[in-house]
Amino acid sequence: MIQLIRKFRSKLESYPCLIFLSGVLNGFPAVYFSGECLTVGNIFLYATPGLLLAWLLFGLQKSCCRFIPATLLAIFSSILLMTGESRSFQKRENIHDRMGAAAVFRLTDSSLCGGTPEWIPNTPYFIQAELKSAAIGNSGEMTPAAGNVLLTVSYHSGGIRHAGYGDLIRAEGYFETIPEQILPGTFDFPAYASARGSSLLFHAESVQVLKQGNGFLRFLFDWRSHFLSKLCSGLPDGAARDMAPALLFGIRQPIKGRIKNDFLYSGTLHVLSVSGFHVGLFFLAMMFFCSALPYRIRWSLAPFPVLLYTLSTGMQAPAFRAFLMLTLWCLAHLFLRNNKGMNTLAAAAAIILLLNPYQLFDVGFIYSFLCVFFLILSSDFFQRIAGAITVRENFFPNRRRLSFRRLMSIFVVSAGVSVAAWLCSLVVSLHYQSLFTPWAVPAYLLMVPVTWYCFALFLPAILLQWIPGVPEFLGVMIAPSLKLCAVIAERFADSGAFYTAPPPKWLGIIFLSALAGVLCFKRKPLFSAAAVILFLSGFFLFFRNPVPEIVILKNGAAAEPAILFCNPASQSAIVWNVPQGETARLISDYLKTGGINRISEIHFDSAKSELCGGGNFLFSIYPPEAVYFHGKIRKNAETARRLQRKYPEPVSRPLLKLSREKNYVEVIPRIAGMEQVKLRKIISPDKGIILEITHSGQTLRREYPFSNKITVERITLPAQRKAEWKSLLSTEIHPEFPR
Secondary structure, three states, X not given: OHHHHHHHHHHHOOOHHHHHHHHHHHHHHHHHOOOOOOOHHHHHHHHHHHHHHHHHHHOHHHHHHHHHHHHHHHHHHHHHHHHHHHOOHHHHHOOOOOEEEEEEEEEOOOOOOXXXXXXXXXXXXXXXXXXXXXXXXXXXXXEEOOOEEEEEEOOOOOOXXXXXXXXXXXXEEEEEEOOOOOOOOOOOHHHHHHHOOEEEEEXXXXXXXXXXXXXXXXXXXXXXXXXXXXXXXXXXOOHHHHHHHHHHHOOOOOOOHHHXXXXXXXXXXXHHOOOHHHHHXXXXXXXXXXXXXXXXXXXXXXXXXXXXXXXXOOOOHHHHHHHHHXXXXXXXXXXXXXOOHHHHHHXXXXXXXXXXXXXXXXXXXXXXXXXXXXXXXXXXXXXXXXXXXXXXXXXXXXXXXXXXXXXXXXXXXXXXXXXXXXXXXXXXHHHHOOEEOOOHHHHHHHHHHHHHHHHHHHHHHHHOOOOXXXXXXXXXXXXXXXXXXXXXXXXXXXXXXXXXXXXXXXXXXXXXXXXXXXXXXXXHHHHHHHXXXXXXXXXXXXXXXXXXXXXXXXXXXXXXXXXXXXXXXXXXXXEEOOOOOOHHHHHHHHHHHOOOOEEEEEEEOOOOHHHHOXXXXXXXXXXXXXXXXXXXXXOOOHHHHHHHHHOOOOOOOOOEEEEEOOOEEEEEEOOOOOOOEEEEEEEEOOOEEEEEEEEOOEEEXXXXXXXXXEEEEEEEOOOOOOOOOOOOEEEEEEOOOOO
């Protein structure tokens, strides 16, 4: 044991920043687990086990020099953040959902374009803003306030059309607290808001710009808008013009839903959001044009244009991480020092976490650093394989010429590190999105040279933008490659991507640990053991016991519930009613997390909007194979008529038999596993909706009173007769809206 610790310490000499990062991570649980009692005693009580372990593993000197100061910095950073939250506007004013208010904000969202170019929607769905003052309720007196807020703007409000970064606006609407995550495996909105320092939503119904912003960042973003106007002025309306702002600057507002879904299902959505991939391409293009400069001048000037580009994209965590790593790399070249990628990655992660501890729970931060970690970890593994391919050519007299073996070695390294990054991102995608994209690696490898070509022309367009006609000409030259990226994403998206049930966290940790072991272990027994664990954990990532189930989803705003009859064995479902409001999104999220990839039939009791109002949204994500309306469709039922025109009722016999009586509606699903199931829905003026599910002569009764709460209930069918039915997921009530 002592020999292993000594060997571990000798290996750690080359990675001092890993000790610093581990100290930062040790400091956060000390505060988060201590709760509201931020006393010195309990903070260091939680940090003590990590300090003792660090002294054992790293040694006393390294722990005192790197680990303990990093722990103290992390504790201090978290205490400042939590102290600011305790004095926040939300807690001071006791903000509840849908509290009407007027407020003054300063816009701090880097995606705002200020109305230039005109064809780009100015605002994303959620706008980051800083609260300055507010008046709650009917009070007309503005009181000073502080805090970060996510702002949404009504579609009919035109005051935000020309607003830009740093503008001071006055908005009228209502506050809302951040809703809880309803289903695991779906978009974690609380973590998204926390990573941006926001704990409140404000839905603005009217907006008025009070004062225009100024400063360096406003000037930089105005230049970005002006540059995009010139670069895309010669492009027609289409995929190329919409993708240019997203690919070059991370502005995703103009991306159409179809194009975004193609990139999502092909596993290349990160191409449309600024990350280390974009910053690295910009850096390579810049170094290519600066290759004529002397060595030290080239490496000393490199970080400054990269910093300007990173700022122009909004300084998001992946871009900031790439900038920090490139800066440390340039400094190492400047002072002729050996720099290791894992060391710079740890330093970048530690700096970002000290600036914003909540980034630790952001999926973008986890995805970015995990992928780069395995890229660095796997590069040495695949370079050894590539070296074995070209070992014979080292003895040839013309060994420097490009040959087939050298091309194969380059391909092995590129494909190998891409596969390693895809495997680690697979765990993140399954856990947070329930999405499996099997063709992500070939799609990404095909896009790399195309996007490199875009950035090779993007940099000259910036440098020569003062010459009339040059940016417009280069924009026309970039357009075919953008269209090619869209075609690649479309082709691979059509090849297949599907949703599956999210795996547990512990299984994902085992999978990633085994993957790291395969890439690190050189001894055959350890390598073989890691490979076996990797295979078994990878198998169980997708393995699940298919059990037929009935799912009741009820949004608080809808009186009627949506009922799903799921058959995981065939990955299909039958949906009964899609009420208006957020019910359609609940259905879509649940189908994704349950691994259901198609809707066989959708049945509506009638053409009322209360029963089919969410059909348009659901059909855009899950186009059904058949749609049935049970009842007469009147002339004024526009939603039902629109759905019927797009999805006419087939002549085949439906799988769901529905019969209506005066006081109830009864259905019998004809799918595998539910042959003896009968479900009756009764509407009671006093008790609300009553569901009676009969199976094998036994009846399960559920009551859903009229309330502004969200209900998610999942009922599995017993294989045999039982006195009680067991529910895999008990009824969960989420207070998203007040009564």
